[in-house]
Amino acid sequence: MTDQTTFKDFKKKALKKTDVKAAYxxxxxxxxxxRKMIAxxxxxxxxxTDMAILLGTKKSNISRLESVISGASPxxxxxESYAQALGFRMKIEFEAERPKDK
Amino acid sequence: MTDQTTFKDFKKKALKKTDVKAAYxxxxxxxxxxRKMIAxxxxxxxxxTDMAILLGTKKSNISRLESVISGASPxxxxxESYAQALGFRMKIEFEAERPKDK
DNA sequence: AAATAAGTTATCATAAAAGATAACTTTGTT
DNA sequence: AACAAAGTTATCTTTTATGATAACTTATTT
Numbered sequence: 001m002t003d004q005t006t007f008k009d010f011k012k013k014a015l016k017k018t019d020v021k022a023a024y025x026x027x028x029x030x031x032x033x034x035r036k037m038i039a040x041x042x043x044x045x046x047x048x049t050d051m052a053i054l055l056g057t058k059k060s061n062i063s064r065l066e067s068v069i070s071g072a073s074p075x076x077x078x079x080e081s082y083a084q085a086l087g088f089r090m091k092i093e094f095e096a097e098r099p100k101d102k
Numbered sequence: 103m104t105d106q107t108t109f110k111d112f113k114k115k116a117l118k119k120t121d122v123k124a125a126y127x128x129x130x131x132x133x134x135x136x137r138k139m140i141a142x143x144x145x146x147x148x149x150x151t152d153m154a155i156l157l158g159t160k161k162s163n164i165s166r167l168e169s170v171i172s173g174a175s176p177x178x179x180x181x182e183s184y185a186q187a188l189g190f191r192m193k194i195e196f197e198a199e200r201p202k203d204k
Numbered sequence: 205a206a207a208t209a210a211g212t213t214a215t216c217a218t219a220a221a222a223g224a225t226a227a228c229t230t231t232g233t234t
Numbered sequence: 235a236a237c238a239a240a241g242t243t244a245t246c247t248t249t250t251a252t253g254a255t256a257a258c259t260t261a262t263t264t
Contacts, residue, residue: 057252063210063211166222167221209261224246228243233237
């Protein structure tokens, strides 16, 4: 049954990829932010468990927070404390949208 | 009773000011963001009622969202749709904290 | 390849934000 | 001064994020 297992895995990963892509296009700003967050954490050599301890929560919650797929929109305070725990300051900018060119 | 009224008003405003100051120091990033949001709205010549209609909500909620004093931390999605309704894109940045100099 | 660590996912409980309505205050206009 | 428009505040309801626990998958290490 090695074939089946392989196919199952393939399908699983394909779907995963599709979801990620959809989220990417739809939720671009949030996606970019989460990528940055993960990058910051890894740059400091910390695991999700480490972060959980720093923030006084559990690793599962960190995973969810960093998750791109989850449609959830975190609170500003949550992102801010995450950043601060890593020695970063959060900054929110607004840039004028380029007029959608046809 | 003109004196009492005056004093009451004075006290009221004094407290208000204190609260604002505290919020300012404590929640600096959120404060800066809200100031920007209000500025963007006014730049487009819109009232809170206008925004409420654009976002499908009520003016009281817009007031609360823009309120500096409210300790509340909005969701990213909320700020994002507010910005988008005004033709802006939200951008989250993280900058390394300067080592607290003593 | 077993064992351990890291990360994910699901579910439930709790806290907090957002929606609605209404009464109020401040600002602006005539 | 009277009126209207804009903004605020309080309260309640509904929705959603967050916390906690546990079972699971994926990656690392020995």
